[in-house]
Amino acid sequence: MITITRLTKKFGRFTAVHQLDLTIPAHQATALWGPNGAGKTTVIKCLLGLVRYEGEIRIDGLDARRQGAQARRRVGYVPQTCAFYDDLSVLATVRFFARLRQVPDTQAVPVLEQVGLLEDGEKPVAALSGGMRQRLALALALLGDPPILVLDEPTSNLDTHARAHFLHLLGRLKAEGKTILFTSHRLEEVEELADQVAVMEAGRLQFLCPGDQLARRLGLQVQIKLRMPGHVLEEALAILQADGFQARRNGTGLLVAVAPGEKARPIHTLSRAHIPVIDFEID
CATH class of the missing domain: 3.40.50.300 (P-loop containing nucleotide triphosphate hydrolases)
Structure with missing residues:
Protein backbone atom coordinates (compact mmCIF):
# COMPACT_ATOMS: atom_id res chain seq x y z
CA MET A 1 0.00 0.00 0.00
CA GLY A 219 16.88 -7.97 24.14
CA LEU A 220 14.38 -6.21 26.40
CA GLN A 221 13.66 -7.56 29.86
CA VAL A 222 11.04 -6.96 32.51
CA GLN A 223 11.92 -6.92 36.21
CA ILE A 224 9.47 -8.63 38.52
CA LYS A 225 9.64 -8.28 42.28
CA LEU A 226 8.11 -11.33 43.96
CA ARG A 227 7.03 -11.28 47.58
CA MET A 228 6.73 -14.49 49.58
CA PRO A 229 7.07 -15.69 53.19
CA GLY A 230 10.56 -14.91 54.49
CA HIS A 231 11.39 -18.46 55.45
CA VAL A 232 11.16 -19.67 51.82
CA LEU A 233 13.18 -16.87 50.18
CA GLU A 234 16.45 -18.77 49.90
CA GLU A 235 14.74 -21.92 48.64
CA ALA A 236 12.77 -19.88 46.05
CA LEU A 237 15.96 -18.13 44.91
CA ALA A 238 17.74 -21.44 44.41
CA ILE A 239 14.81 -22.90 42.45
CA LEU A 240 14.58 -19.91 40.11
CA GLN A 241 18.32 -19.79 39.49
CA ALA A 242 18.40 -23.53 38.81
CA ASP A 243 15.66 -23.01 36.22
CA GLY A 244 17.80 -20.42 34.39
CA PHE A 245 16.27 -17.19 35.74
CA GLN A 246 18.34 -14.13 36.57
CA ALA A 247 17.16 -13.74 40.16
CA ARG A 248 18.50 -12.08 43.31
CA ARG A 249 17.42 -11.00 46.76
CA ASN A 250 15.78 -7.57 46.98
CA GLY A 251 14.70 -6.49 50.43
CA THR A 252 11.77 -8.63 51.49
CA GLY A 253 11.44 -10.37 48.13
CA LEU A 254 13.18 -11.56 44.99
CA LEU A 255 13.92 -9.56 41.84
CA VAL A 256 13.63 -11.64 38.66
CA ALA A 257 14.49 -10.54 35.08
CA VAL A 258 12.33 -12.07 32.34
CA ALA A 259 11.39 -11.44 28.72
CA PRO A 260 8.22 -9.29 28.39
CA GLY A 261 6.15 -12.25 27.19
CA GLU A 262 7.19 -14.49 30.09
CA LYS A 263 6.11 -12.47 33.12
CA ALA A 264 4.11 -15.35 34.61
CA ARG A 265 6.80 -18.02 34.15
CA PRO A 266 8.69 -17.52 37.45
CA ILE A 267 5.41 -17.58 39.38
CA HIS A 268 4.45 -20.88 37.71
CA THR A 269 7.90 -22.26 38.47
CA LEU A 270 7.52 -21.47 42.16
CA SER A 271 3.95 -22.77 42.19
CA ARG A 272 5.12 -26.16 40.93
CA ALA A 273 7.57 -26.21 43.85
CA HIS A 274 4.67 -25.38 46.24
CA ILE A 275 6.18 -22.00 47.18
CA PRO A 276 3.46 -19.35 47.58
CA VAL A 277 3.85 -15.93 45.94
CA ILE A 278 2.05 -13.38 48.12
CA ASP A 279 2.36 -10.41 45.76
CA PHE A 280 4.35 -9.08 42.82
CA GLU A 281 5.29 -5.80 41.12
CA ILE A 282 6.41 -5.24 37.53
CA ASP A 283 8.87 -2.66 36.18
Whole structure:
Protein backbone atom coordinates (compact mmCIF):
# COMPACT_ATOMS: atom_id res chain seq x y z
CA MET A 1 0.00 0.00 0.00
CA ILE A 2 2.97 2.31 0.70
CA THR A 3 6.41 1.92 -0.85
CA ILE A 4 9.30 4.07 0.36
CA THR A 5 12.48 3.92 -1.72
CA ARG A 6 15.83 5.49 -0.76
CA LEU A 7 14.08 8.19 1.27
CA THR A 8 16.51 10.84 2.52
CA LYS A 9 15.68 14.04 4.37
CA LYS A 10 18.29 16.59 5.47
CA PHE A 11 17.84 19.69 7.59
CA GLY A 12 20.95 21.67 6.72
CA ARG A 13 23.90 19.43 7.52
CA PHE A 14 21.79 17.15 9.73
CA THR A 15 20.45 13.99 8.07
CA ALA A 16 17.16 13.05 9.73
CA VAL A 17 16.42 10.08 7.43
CA HIS A 18 19.04 8.31 5.34
CA GLN A 19 18.35 6.03 2.36
CA LEU A 20 15.24 4.44 3.89
CA ASP A 21 13.64 1.53 2.02
CA LEU A 22 10.35 0.32 3.50
CA THR A 23 7.22 -1.40 2.24
CA ILE A 24 3.91 -1.07 4.15
CA PRO A 25 1.70 -4.07 3.24
CA ALA A 26 -2.00 -3.49 2.62
CA HIS A 27 -4.51 -4.35 5.38
CA GLN A 28 -1.77 -4.64 8.01
CA ALA A 29 -0.41 -2.42 10.79
CA THR A 30 3.22 -1.30 10.64
CA ALA A 31 4.92 0.42 13.57
CA LEU A 32 7.89 2.77 13.39
CA TRP A 33 9.95 2.18 16.54
CA GLY A 34 13.02 3.98 17.81
CA PRO A 35 14.33 6.58 20.26
CA ASN A 36 13.66 10.31 19.95
CA GLY A 37 15.57 11.59 16.94
CA ALA A 38 15.41 8.27 15.10
CA GLY A 39 13.54 9.87 12.19
CA LYS A 40 10.08 8.39 12.71
CA THR A 41 8.11 11.64 12.62
CA THR A 42 10.20 12.92 9.71
CA VAL A 43 9.18 9.86 7.70
CA ILE A 44 5.54 10.69 8.38
CA LYS A 45 6.04 14.35 7.41
CA CYS A 46 7.56 13.23 4.11
CA LEU A 47 4.67 10.84 3.56
CA LEU A 48 2.15 13.63 4.14
CA GLY A 49 3.98 16.04 1.83
CA LEU A 50 4.80 18.46 4.64
CA VAL A 51 8.53 18.60 3.83
CA ARG A 52 10.62 18.14 0.71
CA TYR A 53 12.71 15.01 0.45
CA GLU A 54 14.94 12.94 -1.79
CA GLY A 55 13.89 9.49 -2.95
CA GLU A 56 10.44 8.18 -3.79
CA ILE A 57 7.24 7.52 -1.86
CA ARG A 58 4.32 5.75 -3.52
CA ILE A 59 0.92 5.63 -1.85
CA ASP A 60 -1.51 3.13 -3.32
CA GLY A 61 0.53 3.30 -6.54
CA LEU A 62 0.59 7.12 -6.70
CA ASP A 63 3.77 9.18 -6.58
CA ALA A 64 3.40 11.20 -3.37
CA ARG A 65 5.46 14.07 -4.82
CA ARG A 66 4.01 14.37 -8.32
CA GLN A 67 0.46 13.27 -7.49
CA GLY A 68 0.37 14.67 -3.97
CA ALA A 69 -3.27 15.71 -3.75
CA GLN A 70 -4.52 12.36 -5.07
CA ALA A 71 -2.16 10.42 -2.82
CA ARG A 72 -3.12 12.35 0.32
CA ARG A 73 -6.81 11.67 -0.26
CA ARG A 74 -5.98 8.03 0.43
CA VAL A 75 -4.51 8.87 3.85
CA GLY A 76 -6.19 9.76 7.12
CA TYR A 77 -3.82 11.35 9.64
CA VAL A 78 -4.05 11.39 13.46
CA PRO A 79 -1.39 13.56 15.14
CA GLN A 80 -0.16 13.25 18.72
CA THR A 81 -2.36 16.21 19.67
CA CYS A 82 -5.05 17.75 17.48
CA ALA A 83 -6.15 21.39 17.62
CA PHE A 84 -9.91 21.96 17.64
CA TYR A 85 -12.30 24.88 17.99
CA ASP A 86 -13.40 24.18 21.56
CA ASP A 87 -16.65 26.17 21.24
CA LEU A 88 -17.92 24.02 18.37
CA SER A 89 -19.91 20.88 19.11
CA VAL A 90 -18.46 17.50 18.24
CA LEU A 91 -20.88 17.07 15.35
CA ALA A 92 -20.28 20.60 14.02
CA THR A 93 -16.53 19.98 14.17
CA VAL A 94 -16.76 16.87 12.01
CA ARG A 95 -19.07 18.62 9.52
CA PHE A 96 -16.63 21.56 9.33
CA PHE A 97 -13.66 19.28 8.61
CA ALA A 98 -15.74 17.34 6.09
CA ARG A 99 -16.21 20.54 4.10
CA LEU A 100 -12.47 21.25 4.32
CA ARG A 101 -11.74 17.77 2.94
CA GLN A 102 -14.43 18.22 0.29
CA VAL A 103 -16.43 15.18 1.33
CA PRO A 104 -20.18 15.17 2.07
CA ASP A 105 -20.89 16.35 5.61
CA THR A 106 -23.45 13.54 5.81
CA GLN A 107 -20.42 11.38 6.67
CA ALA A 108 -20.21 13.07 10.08
CA VAL A 109 -22.72 10.78 11.78
CA PRO A 110 -21.26 7.49 10.46
CA VAL A 111 -17.67 8.34 11.46
CA LEU A 112 -18.75 9.46 14.93
CA GLU A 113 -20.61 6.18 15.29
CA GLN A 114 -17.44 4.32 14.23
CA VAL A 115 -15.44 5.83 17.08
CA GLY A 116 -18.20 5.70 19.69
CA LEU A 117 -18.88 9.45 19.92
CA LEU A 118 -22.30 9.73 18.29
CA GLU A 119 -24.09 10.16 21.64
CA ASP A 120 -21.70 13.04 22.45
CA GLY A 121 -22.34 14.84 19.17
CA GLU A 122 -23.97 17.91 20.74
CA LYS A 123 -21.29 18.37 23.41
CA PRO A 124 -18.82 21.23 22.96
CA VAL A 125 -15.33 19.94 22.19
CA ALA A 126 -14.10 21.68 25.35
CA ALA A 127 -16.13 19.19 27.42
CA LEU A 128 -14.37 16.13 26.01
CA SER A 129 -11.79 14.12 27.90
CA GLY A 130 -8.36 13.49 26.40
CA GLY A 131 -9.39 10.08 25.16
CA MET A 132 -12.56 11.41 23.57
CA ARG A 133 -10.63 14.19 21.83
CA GLN A 134 -8.29 11.63 20.35
CA ARG A 135 -11.24 9.55 19.15
CA LEU A 136 -12.60 12.73 17.56
CA ALA A 137 -9.26 13.15 15.77
CA LEU A 138 -9.63 9.58 14.53
CA ALA A 139 -13.15 10.34 13.30
CA LEU A 140 -11.78 13.26 11.28
CA ALA A 141 -9.12 10.98 9.79
CA LEU A 142 -11.85 8.55 8.69
CA LEU A 143 -13.68 11.18 6.62
CA GLY A 144 -13.67 10.15 3.00
CA ASP A 145 -13.02 6.53 4.01
CA PRO A 146 -9.27 6.56 3.24
CA PRO A 147 -7.68 3.10 2.94
CA ILE A 148 -4.63 4.21 4.98
CA LEU A 149 -4.41 5.60 8.52
CA VAL A 150 -1.20 7.29 9.68
CA LEU A 151 -0.85 8.00 13.40
CA ASP A 152 2.03 9.74 15.21
CA GLU A 153 2.23 8.72 18.90
CA PRO A 154 -1.60 8.70 19.08
CA THR A 155 -1.87 7.43 22.67
CA SER A 156 1.04 9.25 24.33
CA ASN A 157 -1.23 11.62 26.29
CA LEU A 158 -3.93 9.10 27.22
CA ASP A 159 -4.55 7.26 30.47
CA THR A 160 -4.64 3.48 30.61
CA HIS A 161 -8.39 3.11 30.01
CA ALA A 162 -8.49 5.61 27.12
CA ARG A 163 -5.39 4.01 25.57
CA ALA A 164 -6.96 0.55 25.67
CA HIS A 165 -10.18 1.87 24.09
CA PHE A 166 -8.25 3.64 21.33
CA LEU A 167 -6.15 0.57 20.53
CA HIS A 168 -9.32 -1.53 20.38
CA LEU A 169 -10.71 0.90 17.78
CA LEU A 170 -7.53 0.66 15.70
CA GLY A 171 -7.59 -3.13 15.89
CA ARG A 172 -11.17 -3.15 14.64
CA LEU A 173 -10.32 -0.79 11.78
CA LYS A 174 -7.42 -3.02 10.78
CA ALA A 175 -9.74 -6.03 10.81
CA GLU A 176 -12.08 -4.10 8.51
CA GLY A 177 -9.24 -3.69 5.99
CA LYS A 178 -7.48 -0.43 6.84
CA THR A 179 -3.73 -0.17 6.38
CA ILE A 180 -2.16 1.43 9.46
CA LEU A 181 1.21 3.11 9.94
CA PHE A 182 1.92 4.37 13.46
CA THR A 183 4.71 5.44 15.77
CA SER A 184 4.80 4.49 19.43
CA HIS A 185 7.15 4.30 22.40
CA ARG A 186 5.02 1.67 24.13
CA LEU A 187 6.06 -1.93 23.67
CA GLU A 188 2.63 -3.28 24.61
CA GLU A 189 0.98 -1.22 21.84
CA VAL A 190 3.38 -2.54 19.23
CA GLU A 191 2.90 -6.11 20.41
CA GLU A 192 -0.89 -5.75 20.37
CA LEU A 193 -1.39 -3.94 17.06
CA ALA A 194 1.64 -4.21 14.76
CA ASP A 195 2.04 -6.97 12.20
CA GLN A 196 5.42 -5.48 11.25
CA VAL A 197 7.87 -3.22 13.10
CA ALA A 198 10.48 -1.04 11.42
CA VAL A 199 13.18 -0.31 13.99
CA MET A 200 14.99 2.97 13.28
CA GLU A 201 18.01 4.66 14.80
CA ALA A 202 19.76 7.86 13.69
CA GLY A 203 17.60 8.02 10.56
CA ARG A 204 18.45 4.53 9.36
CA LEU A 205 16.40 1.35 9.25
CA GLN A 206 18.06 -1.17 11.58
CA PHE A 207 15.80 -4.16 11.00
CA LEU A 208 12.23 -5.36 10.39
CA CYS A 209 10.47 -7.91 12.54
CA PRO A 210 6.95 -9.05 13.51
CA GLY A 211 5.42 -7.06 16.36
CA ASP A 212 5.40 -9.98 18.78
CA GLN A 213 9.16 -10.49 18.29
CA LEU A 214 10.28 -6.92 18.97
CA ALA A 215 11.11 -7.40 22.66
CA ARG A 216 13.22 -10.47 21.92
CA ARG A 217 15.06 -8.81 19.02
CA LEU A 218 15.86 -5.79 21.21
CA GLY A 219 16.88 -7.97 24.14
CA LEU A 220 14.38 -6.21 26.40
CA GLN A 221 13.66 -7.56 29.86
CA VAL A 222 11.04 -6.96 32.51
CA GLN A 223 11.92 -6.92 36.21
CA ILE A 224 9.47 -8.63 38.52
CA LYS A 225 9.64 -8.28 42.28
CA LEU A 226 8.11 -11.33 43.96
CA ARG A 227 7.03 -11.28 47.58
CA MET A 228 6.73 -14.49 49.58
CA PRO A 229 7.07 -15.69 53.19
CA GLY A 230 10.56 -14.91 54.49
CA HIS A 231 11.39 -18.46 55.45
CA VAL A 232 11.16 -19.67 51.82
CA LEU A 233 13.18 -16.87 50.18
CA GLU A 234 16.45 -18.77 49.90
CA GLU A 235 14.74 -21.92 48.64
CA ALA A 236 12.77 -19.88 46.05
CA LEU A 237 15.96 -18.13 44.91
CA ALA A 238 17.74 -21.44 44.41
CA ILE A 239 14.81 -22.90 42.45
CA LEU A 240 14.58 -19.91 40.11
CA GLN A 241 18.32 -19.79 39.49
CA ALA A 242 18.40 -23.53 38.81
CA ASP A 243 15.66 -23.01 36.22
CA GLY A 244 17.80 -20.42 34.39
CA PHE A 245 16.27 -17.19 35.74
CA GLN A 246 18.34 -14.13 36.57
CA ALA A 247 17.16 -13.74 40.16
CA ARG A 248 18.50 -12.08 43.31
CA ARG A 249 17.42 -11.00 46.76
CA ASN A 250 15.78 -7.57 46.98
CA GLY A 251 14.70 -6.49 50.43
CA THR A 252 11.77 -8.63 51.49
CA GLY A 253 11.44 -10.37 48.13
CA LEU A 254 13.18 -11.56 44.99
CA LEU A 255 13.92 -9.56 41.84
CA VAL A 256 13.63 -11.64 38.66
CA ALA A 257 14.49 -10.54 35.08
CA VAL A 258 12.33 -12.07 32.34
CA ALA A 259 11.39 -11.44 28.72
CA PRO A 260 8.22 -9.29 28.39
CA GLY A 261 6.15 -12.25 27.19
CA GLU A 262 7.19 -14.49 30.09
CA LYS A 263 6.11 -12.47 33.12
CA ALA A 264 4.11 -15.35 34.61
CA ARG A 265 6.80 -18.02 34.15
CA PRO A 266 8.69 -17.52 37.45
CA ILE A 267 5.41 -17.58 39.38
CA HIS A 268 4.45 -20.88 37.71
CA THR A 269 7.90 -22.26 38.47
CA LEU A 270 7.52 -21.47 42.16
CA SER A 271 3.95 -22.77 42.19
CA ARG A 272 5.12 -26.16 40.93
CA ALA A 273 7.57 -26.21 43.85
CA HIS A 274 4.67 -25.38 46.24
CA ILE A 275 6.18 -22.00 47.18
CA PRO A 276 3.46 -19.35 47.58
CA VAL A 277 3.85 -15.93 45.94
CA ILE A 278 2.05 -13.38 48.12
CA ASP A 279 2.36 -10.41 45.76
CA PHE A 280 4.35 -9.08 42.82
CA GLU A 281 5.29 -5.80 41.12
CA ILE A 282 6.41 -5.24 37.53
CA ASP A 283 8.87 -2.66 36.18
